[in-house]
Amino acid sequence: SQHTPPEQMKDKSQEPKVRPANGHVVIENVYKSFGDVRVLEGVSLDIKPGEVAAILGPSGSGKSTLLRTVNHLENIDAGRITIDGKMVGYEQRGDKLYELHEKEILRRRTNVGMVFQQFNLFPHLRVLDNVMEAQVSALKRSTAEAKAKARELLKRVGLEDKELAFPRQLSGGQQQRVAIARTLALDPAVVLFDEPTSALDPELVGEVLDVIRDLASQGVTMLVVTHEMGFARDVADTVIFMSDGLVVEQGPPREVFSAPKHGRTRAFLGSVL
Ligand code: ADP
Numbered sequence: 001s002q003h004t005p006p007e008q009m010k011d012k013s014q015e016p017k018v019r020p021a022n023g024h025v026v027i028e029n030v031y032k033s034f035g036d037v038r039v040l041e042g043v044s045l046d047i048k049p050g051e052v053a054a055i056l057g058p059s060g061s062g063k064s065t066l067l068r069t070v071n072h073l074e075n076i077d078a079g080r081i082t083i084d085g086k087m088v089g090y091e092q093r094g095d096k097l098y099e100l101h102e103k104e105i106l107r108r109r110t111n112v113g114m115v116f117q118q119f120n121l122f123p124h125l126r127v128l129d130n131v132m133e134a135q136v137s138a139l140k141r142s143t144a145e146a147k148a149k150a151r152e153l154l155k156r157v158g159l160e161d162k163e164l165a166f167p168r169q170l171s172g173g174q175q176q177r178v179a180i181a182r183t184l185a186l187d188p189a190v191v192l193f194d195e196p197t198s199a200l201d202p203e204l205v206g207e208v209l210d211v212i213r214d215l216a217s218q219g220v221t222m223l224v225v226t227h228e229m230g231f232a233r234d235v236a237d238t239v240i241f242m243s244d245g246l247v248v249e250q251g252p253p254r255e256v257f258s259a260p261k262h263g264r265t266r267a268f269l270g271s272v273l
């Protein structure tokens with residue numbers, strides 16, 4: 001489904017894109033199983049700084065697991081993931097890989113934001129405090145600096161008048177916009193979105209996609225798992241189609257959507273378009 005008027009989308013896509021120096025995500029031959037369940041079976045991807053990658057594919061194909069490996073919410077069984085040349089979750093000593101200490105994992109994770117389907121705001125904190133919290137606890141910013149940054153971002157997502165509200169007083173779309181502001185407050189080079197609009201009532205999807213669309217032109221690298229095909233077609237630089245733990249097709253949206261090469265991509269697009 002498509003919720004944004006076409007003329008609005010056209011304007012955004014014609015804006016020149018900022019190409020930042022960092023946010024280069026390289027995934028090399030990554031394998032991951034849960035017990036006997038093989039979830040990632042040798043995934044390789046190279047997402048350039050500032051690129052927006054839309055990840056599509058049927059339920060159970062490994063999309064969420066892949067995103068979670070990129071900020072080391074899941075460890076990997078084999079392969080390698082780097083962001084700007086730095087390994088995610090591990091370090092090499094001699095010819096062996098060691099998992100990083102929790103503290104270093106948390107430190108590096110501030111560079112990789114994640115936005116979840118269920119928003120995951122702190123229910124007991126007001127909107128402003130939700131956006132300030134990790135700035136102070138993880139980045140050691142002063143309260144004044146964190147507050148200024150939080151206000152700037154709440155304004156950017158159109159919620160400057162909601163800073164004293166609690167999450168339960170907001171609509172799902174507003175909560176997700178707060179969650180996006182909270183993520184951006186840490187100045188991540190990469191933001192991972194896992195079906196950010198799937199929990200929303202249809203009439204609230206558009207306002208969240210508009211915020212993500214706006215970010216796409218700001219030079220943050222984004223990996224977006226989504227079922228919003230119109231959004232993927234208009235905003236993504238590259239579309240990645242996953243099936244059974246593998247990337248079966250990747251390319252510019254106009255190619256993947258108009259001439260999918262793989263039978264499984266054709267079948268999937270046929271079922272959702
Ligand atoms: P998608 O996001 O594409 O729907 P997921 O990455 O969530 O796919 O899941 C891929 C497969 O991995 C599914 O079969 C799922 O049941 C399994 N899986 C995911 N997380 C876990 C886990 N923590 N423990 C066991 N199995 C899991």
Ligand code: MG
Nearest residue numbers: 063064065194
């Ligand atoms: Mg998923």
